[in-house]
Amino acid sequence: MMSTFGQLLLLIAVVAGCSWWSLCQAKKWTTEELLNVRFPYLSSNDLYLDMSKAGGFIADIVLSHEDVDAMRMLRSTPPCRVNHSSRVFTVSHSAPCRQWRNKTNNRRRNRRAATGRPERLWEYGVIPYEILANFSGDHHALFRRAMNHWENYTCVSFVPRTSEDVSYIVFTIAECGCCSFVGKRGEGPQAISIGKNCDKFGIVVHELGHVVGFWHEHTRPDRDQYVDIFYKNIQQGQDYNFEKLKPSEVNSLGQAYDFASIMHYARDTFSRAMYLDTILPKPDANTHERPEIGQRIRLSPGDIIQTNTLYKCAKCGQTFHEASGIFSSPDYDSKVKIQGEPVHCEWRINTARGHRILLNLTYLSIPDSVDCAGDNFLEVRDGPHIKSPLIGRYCGRYAEPLIITSSNHRVWIQYHAVQAQADDSPKKNALKEKKKRRGFAANFEVLCGGNITADNGVIENPNYPYDYTPNSDCVWYITVPEDYQVAVIFSMFQLEQHEDCIYDYVEFREGHADDGDVLAKVCGYSLPNSIKSNSNKMRVRFASDASVEKAGFSFNFIKEFDECKTTNHGCHHKCVNTLGGYRCECDIGYELHSDGKSCEDACGGYLKGENGSLTSPNFPNLYPNKKRCVWEIKAHSQYRIFLNFTHFDLEGVLTNCEYDYIKVTSVDGDGEVAKVHGQFCGRIAPQFLLTSETSHLRIEFVTDSSVQKSGFAAVYFTDRDECEVDNGGCEQICKNMIGSYVCECESGYILASDGHHCKEGGCKFELNAAFGQLTSPSYPEDYPNDKECIWHFVTTPGHRLQLDFIEFEIEPHQDCAYDRIELYDGSSIDSPSLGKYCGPKAPEKITSSKNELYMFFHSDSSVQRKGFQAHYTSVCGGTLRAERSIGYVYSHAMYGGSNYENRVACEWTLLAEEGMSVEIQFTNFELEEEVHCEYDYVEIYDGESENAMRLGRFCGNKLPSMFISSGSVMRVRFRADDTVSAKGFVYEYFLTDQVEGHTFTEEPGPTTRPPLEPVINEKANNRFPSRIAARSYIH
Structure with missing residues (x-):
């Protein structure tokens, strides 16, 4: 029976008109298909391969964006912040550290710096690896020696990656030099960087320690009992490397602080000068000597115990890398009785690739059972772990030695016993034979050739x-x-x-x-x-x-095999033979299709038809890395070009298109940029029909070296620009439309009844969209004298407005007494002032504290300037004051028109009057589903501070409970990761009476208030007016 996931994939393929086996093959899609077919959103699995996209760093530890978000909540020193310019995790020291206590017994727990998240551990302790070709043979050997060092003392194994391995590490060279993630990072490859001056045995062992799952030893929560940190001696900007981790980030394994750990900093790490200590062990109570720290020679006994505890290694056994050896079960040739807990031992024999292992079981006496399926057995597998192919399972007594030869360079052996097997003074004759049985003894040798x-x-x-x-x-x-x-x-x-x-x-x-x-x-x-x-x-x-x-x-x-000598290699243009295969190449002007054989027109080019389409390379599959494609659409003179994106899925978010993006510009007759329409990325296409300013439109598509998505599809068509001749008869502004045109007026004027002329009118604007642009009256011409204008911005409840001036030139004055812009944080001039601005310098970005912003423009009777052009957008989060009447918060500004974007981080602080509480109730809720809500989630906190009690974390589509704060503050956090998005959520908040000493959470019950699900911004649905009836709502 097909799985639910398989059925879903098939459904997507059918909806998109694709075959099941390929899901969606790249091809030339017709305009009709692009307008009517819904394509699946895709993402490559190399999120943790490009370290330049890390959320941050703690010294040589790489943090994902999810790690950084988690550390904001869990650090011992609030508040936490991320310096995105340098990509380092930094912490403010303005507040004292708070003490973490166990919720059950209220006592401090002794912790060691190992990962506290089980999903970060490698399955069976096996870590597949791949070494990039840019490393020399000496580097390969160095890495193998470091991996062998871990294997010699623990049950962790490093194996060359095969096609079956989904998660694996890749040795690479990144800008960070020596760095790695802590533990396993989900599915897909993850980088371990060994850069210049990092290629030392101890350093590689240290970096592999992070891969295994260890943080730095000095970041343990209890480290202040063992070491002193001298922040005044630390290099400027590096003190974040000495912060303690929270207990939930590390595992409690009852191990003592390990000064000798290879994961410990040295005394002068990040020191301002070589003779200054940054971290210093406290003197021993007996000897009064300070332990040595920071060795990079070998694993310490503590490192070994910790790893074997973390991965639950068998208590007996060994890993061999020698050419020969001898080993036996604990009860062999001894008086040992196996009583109580079963004995479980594991041995691993590893040798060079291309060699085999000859295993000689010289003695075997184990209680017999049918097919050795009982509790006493010896098992040998042809590979590195318990899931490797079974060679044999043995029990009973063998009179002659048993010879076993592996098929590869690794053998895994386990011994399990639960019965008493050695006692030289049996009490009953009936037990004599059983008592003589004594486990097994074996030797091995490596066979070369x-x-x-x-x-x-x-x-x-x-x-x-x-x-x-x-x-x-x-x-x-x-x-x-x-x-x-x-x-x-x-x-x-x-x-x-x-x-x-x-x-x-x-x-x-x-x-x-x-x-x-x-x-x-x-x-x-x-x-x-x-x-x-x-x-x-x-x-x-x-x-x-x-x-x-x-x-x-x-x-x-x-x-x-020289495949190019045959006729079935499939290359469209050229076939080039290579060792072990071949590759296809294309003639100049063409590029290789994603199938590796077909040649197609190189991406980009000139499009001259009256209408047509364009798609990202390989659409609707993942687009390639390191690509730059430029399309130029040229229409006849007096014509304009309309561009409509029908599918849009690029890496990044709209507010930060630094990785992959599309840039759309209009070009004048001299080839210069006439207007930049925008630079776009993320999953939300431009929510409007792009219209060129000229008869020449340029579309540029750029991708970086990692993380691929399904790309974009767009259709375009041309239409005569009635505004080209005599401005369409319009007195001021002629706006070309599809098949027609309309006349508009500059700010401060309104259209006369004839539809062409303008007359002076009010200069007041109500702007209710989530984003848009505005200009001063008559822009780009000088603004008129004696003019006053008002702009009232309103966005989605629960969001703020951010105003960004692109151009700014207003008559200067020290106090802006002549011409000026005034901004107010609210709905009128009576709201708190956000500043008064004039002169030639544009103000910094201005952000309101709520979902309304008020702007006033004034010019006097003399001196005119060009004025201003500005963009405004909606920003989630903020501080909201609860009242008796119901207030609303929406997950994202385009709620109801589209899903929320990726990489979202929002936080709302809800305030009540003194002595009152805040009550919140979700009316709609739909986030990405995950068992532990690790991907997209909402968190609710009973209070404002970093150490406030968390009332819950929620995801999926089940409505969370109703919540009432114990005090006058409640905090709501919303996080979304880089992949799947959903519809979002809506919650109500209002003032309620406070019940001292209690925080209420109740299951949602019947309510007389219907869930509100408005489309807040009309522009969200301009592309598909027939599918969704757009309506507006402003609270």
Whole structure:
């Protein structure tokens, strides 16, 4: 039966006219399809790969935007803020730290700096990795040595990433130098940066500690008992690196503070001078000596215990990287009785890739059961963890040793026992046989060489990533499928140098015969060229003598075939053969389609038809990274161009289009910009029909190096501009419409009854849209003398207005006594003043404290200037005063017309009169659903301060309870992440009587007030007037 998710995908595909297997294939879409088909919103899974888009940093720890939001709430020192310009997490020290207490026992808990979020742990302790090609072979070996160090002492395993691994780390080089996320970051790749001067063993081990799930040791909540922080010695702007984490950010594992941890800062970290301490351990109570801190040599005993506790590692067992070894169960050859808790042990044998493991069970005596399905067994798996392919499950007693050979370079072994198995003085003869059984004993050795039949693989020297062993002699017989050749590509190479390679060498021969033709014999320090056989077989021999060991080698082998010699490679224009595959290329003027084979016109270009369409590359699938496309639409002279976006899904939010965006401009006859219509991103398309100012419109689409979305689709058409000739007969402003035109008047004038002339009229404007623009009278010409104008802005309840002057030139005066603009925080001139402005300098952005803003313009009888042009937008959040009458708050300004945007962060503070309380009740609620409400959510706090009690976190489509504050303040927070959005919410708030000592939460019951769901801004529906009956509502 198809899953619900599968049914949903199929439904989307059917609605979009797409096939099930491809969901939606990129193709040339007709204008009719773009106008009528709804396409799915998509997003790539590389959100944590580009560290330049991180929400912030704490030293070398990378924070996501969700982390930063969480830390705003949970930091021990309020208030918290993020410095977006430098992308560092900073904390104000103006307020004292508050003490966290356990809600159940009210006692401080002893915590260690490990992640406190279970979803951040890697499943089975297995961390897949990928190393980018820009790292040298020496770097590859260094990273492997650091990973081996973790494996040697813990049950954590690092394995090369396969196509089946959804979550994995990628070794890369980012601007942060050495940095990493803490723990696993959901699905998809996440970066670990090892930049210049970071390529040291201890530093890599430290960064891998963050990947495993550790914060810095000194950020524990109880650190002040063990170390002193000297903020005066810390470099300016770096004190945020010494802040403590909140208990909910780290896990409580009962471990002591670890001065020796590899995750601990050194004494002079971020010091203003080398001789100044920034963090200093308190003296030992007995010896009065200060412990050493900041070592970058090895994992401390505390690090090891902590990791094994965090990942619930078996209490017995070991990880082997040696060429041979011996191990046995705890009860082997001893008087040990296994009683009480079961014994569970795990061993991992890891060796270089291209090698196998021979496991010899020399003794096995385990209580028998059918198919060894009982509680006593030994299990061997062909891989690194419990989900690897099962080789065998063993119990009973074996008279002869049991030999097991793995198929790859890793073996995982577990032993489980619950019965008493060793007692040399049995009380009953019937138990004698059972009492003699004593678990198992085994040894192993690594086998180099052998037969390898595969499409591809990796072969490394014995003992890799360490120096190869002396007197090695390994022979591999590689076989790839028929009709293919074997190709070898080296990633690392360092063998003893000799002109004829007579000491240490790697030899490649055609076929499997010992006397096959020599393809290459290599040694020395230079990376050899790629090597290719003539058949599907290759013999590889590595030999070393008794002296001089070097770092060794690592190479990939792949099946190779010249696909370009066939006729079924599928390339539209050109086929270029490469090792292990081929690539298609296109002629000049064309670019490769997303299918990797077809060629299409390069994105962008000149569009000259009277109507047409344009889409992002690969639409409706994910658009490519690092793309810049420019379309230029040219109409006949005296014509204008109308552009309508029918689908819009770009990275970013409308207020911050710094990553991917579309920029639309009108161009004059000289090729210069006549008007910038806007720069757009996010998921909400421009909510109006874009009309060019000239007969030439330019659309520029730009993407950066990470995070892809489904892109955009747009249709355009041209229409004669009746305003081109004699201004359409209009006295002042002629506005071209589709198939017609209308006359309008400048500010301060109204249209006469003939529809063409203007007469002086009132200069008062009611602006009820969520965003828009305005100008001074007669702009861009000089404003008239003796003019007074009023603009009254009203936006969605629960939102504020932000006014931004683009152009500003008003007669200057020290006190603005002549010509001026006055702004008031409310509905009239009696509201609190926000300032009086004049002169040539535009004011900074002005933001109201509520959903109304009042602006007054005055000019005297002399001296005229150009005036002003301004844009206004709606900003969520603010401080609202509750009254007896009901007030409303909407999740976003376009509520009812579109879903809320991504990356939203809003906060409302609701105030009551002294001695009264605030009551809130949700009437509509629809956010992205998630079990723990980690993605999009609303939080409610009983109070204004950072440490106020949180009454709940809510998501999904179930109405939250009714809430009454215990005091006179209630706080509501709304957060949305980077992906799925929904309809949003509406809640009512009003004044109610206070019941001392209580905070009320009640389940929503019947109400006589119908849920309000207005479309607040009429412009939200201009694109689809037939689908939604637009209506306006202003509270």
